[in-house]
Amino acid sequence: MGLNGKDLIVDGWFHERGVLWPGQAMSLKVTKVLDHFQSDFQDILVFESESHGTVLVLDGVIQVSERDEFSYQEMIAHIPLFAHPNPKKVLVIGGGDGGVLREVARHVGVEEIVECEIDEGVIIASKKYLPTLAKGYDDPRVTVQIMDGAKFLADNQDSFDVIITDSSDPVGPASVLFETPFYNSMYKSLREGGIVCTQGECMWLHLDLIKPLMDSIRQTYSSVEYAYTTLPTYPSGQIGFILATKGRTTCKVPERKPDETIQQELKYYTPQLHQAAFVLPAFCQRAIYGTL
């Protein structure tokens, strides 16, 4: 079972202590608890912080803060989308807050965006408390499936140009999303030339999870690469992405660029940063690729 978010608030500070990052914690000063309830799947806490705006917490783990969420949403969406020359159909698994949808919708060439979220509670909380993320649902190309991502994939083979898995950590409902069978299912749901981009945990904490998963899925995918972005409210301040392709040699180089209007709206992604995000520190490069 996940942690009860409210139990982590002590003396007015939320302390993010978790089994995946023992001995360390990010803390945020809470000015007001906005909501706290149990959905069918997890513990959902929303609070107003002194420094980082509204914060969404699932099973005791920070998912979104208004102050830095753009780094995550922009990078997990625009790296695979700009690495694809012509994405038409995009699937988002997880990401119930709507932030990834908001970024996908910036791509005018995309014709269909399917959101598959297992927990409607997250969508409800985001629409109520995080309107700058939930506005992603307003785009007319978006359809929503409240269901298990693996089940949806099984029913939709050879269908998507880009699949983005915006999941919580591999504890609780999301743990299956970090396993090889789920990646095999995503592969079958990709069209030729398609790209998968998943939340890939933190290089400073979780190389023992990241490396075996990447090694395993290399047997299926044409290319498997790791990129990362900086994100102060995630454990150790960074989060990575696993980029895997069907019939494509790399995602490191953008095939397209944001036009000037869209680039002006973006706060994190640039085409130069797209490429830099794949340049890993020596310890991480060695662990993942076995060589410098």
Next chain:
Amino acid sequence: MGLNGKDLIVDGWFHERGVLWPGQAMSLKVTKVLDHFQSDFQDILVFESESHGTVLVLDGVIQVSERDEFSYQEMIAHIPLFAHPNPKKVLVIGGGDGGVLREVARHVGVEEIVECEIDEGVIIASKKYLPTLAKGYDDPRVTVQIMDGAKFLADNQDSFDVIITDSSDPVGPASVLFETPFYNSMYKSLREGGIVCTQGECMWLHLDLIKPLMDSIRQTYSSVEYAYTTLPTYPSGQIGFILATKGRTTCKVPERKPDETIQQELKYYTPQLHQAAFVLPAFCQRAIYGTL
């Protein structure tokens, strides 16, 4: 006055709460306080953490953890040193723990390394509790000056190929190191073609400090650029560096590369990462350079 480090340990956790990052805090679980004393300049705390090895804290702010210190030391040293084709004489201001010296000493072409630290207490603490950093003092090319960096600069003009300022935050004894007069003094102490690299705070927190300082020193230096590295135990998980040159157009491209033996010893720096470290997120690029 700086904070008393021991006051920040509550229920066995050290909480890094500071005026420069209100509303947020990094916390580490303490297994044992190794030492706590007041030097002539600041409050010095050394503790053993559950997850990050030995941790050095000055005036309540984490300076070094054994687990991630290599990211900081390697990047603040090797970016300016590899950007210089032939550095012979190197000055380190601050950096009393010795970690930067350790990295500078990897460059066989360097003939003289001067360490100028105002607070001998830091050196004493590091030699006692952080031997893997303090071993930097063992190199025969190192000489130590216990004195104010500004004073040392005034007495040593036109002397150094690279000056590295490894300082604490601009509160307390180090605040003068974030001001234009100090940068003017460093400029005068550089030889032609020389490079300054300073601890440049965090792009997620301190653009209001970083931008005016960089704008101001552009009037003196030939080039002024910003790079960053990831560092989980620093506020928001990142730290930046200001790179400024005397008669050189950029530090973005390495002029030399580590040979194979040295590269194998490095845990963070690679020549590719050297260049990637200057590729900034859009919000930071806009703030610092005014354009994308």
